[in-house]
Amino acid sequence: MQQLLDIMRELREKCPWDREQTPHSLTRYAIEEAYEVEDAVRSGNLNDIRDELGDLLLQVVFQAQMYSEQGAFDFQDVVNAITQKLIRRHPHVFEAEKFEQLTPEQVSNLWQDIKTQEKQGKPQARLDxxxxxxxxxxxxxxxxxxxxxxxxxxxxxxxxxxxxxxxxxxxxxxxxxxxxxxxxxxxxxxxxxxxxxxxxxxSSESALLGTIHKFRSRFAYIEQQALLQGKSVDQMSLAEMDQLWEAAKTAKEAHHAHHRDTVVTHVRPSNTSESI
CATH class of the missing domain: 1.10.287.1080 (MazG-like)
Incomplete structure (x- = not known):
């Protein structure tokens, strides 16, 4: 961990790109890395999970280094803050003698109660x-x-x-x-x-994810067809790509129609008497 902190400090001193970053400019990367962790965990690839967790940790280290340069706090302060919070919000573990065995639901309720107590005295707006x-x-x-x-x-x-x-x-x-x-x-x-x-x-999130999946699928079709023609997509004109895009839509619709017909065939009774 100390080696990572030392590397980050040196990068801020000597790397032009790292030196020009600000806490605000880096937040987008923290969000991207969190999504990549989720994708890696979903895939189950242990090497990818390890690497993406490292990338996410780097974002924490990077932010902490920048705030340390401002004299605000450093990485150790971040560690201390989360350590104290975990102890404070898990009294059933660290003060177990005061509690009976709790269910996961009771633990979740206790966590929320403690969070509410921590916020007492602080002004709270509805959308907070x-x-x-x-x-x-x-x-x-x-x-x-x-x-x-x-x-x-x-x-x-x-x-x-x-x-x-x-x-x-x-x-x-x-x-x-x-x-x-x-x-x-x-x-x-x-x-x-x-x-x-x-x-x-x-759901806007679900709808957009569906469209993203559809776009990925159709664009992959364009790339595949381009390769069959001995080309790469960057060698194709917009008109050629548009034509393949429409072909991808038609192919998808034909696939869905075939799937529906297959389902109907499988569930349709074999003769009229059975239908009645």
């Missing part, structure tokens, strides 16, 4: 209960929370009209050509689209 996380999920959770006290559109039609209003404002921002304004209005459009999905009973 919404944890930071993937932006689409966070937006949906915020909207659901606000809806509980009536801060919501009555109908999906109203939410859709709000989306159209935000899209119009984005168009105006694009005409103005101000990057900050464009980003702000683009964010408003995304938030409004999540709200439309919520009113329709659609």
């Amino acid at each position: 209960a919404i944890k930071p996380g993937p932006s689409l999920q966070q937006a949906e959770a915020i909207q659901k929370n606000a809806a509980k006290i009536g801060f919501d559109f009555a109908h999906v039609k109203d939410a859709y009209e709000k989306l159209e209003e935000e899209l119009s404002e984005l168009q105006q921002a694009m005409k103005n050509g101000h990057s900050d304004e464009i980003q702000d209005e683009f964010g408003d459009c995304l938030f409004s689209l999540v709200n439309v999905g919520r009113k329709l009973g659609v």
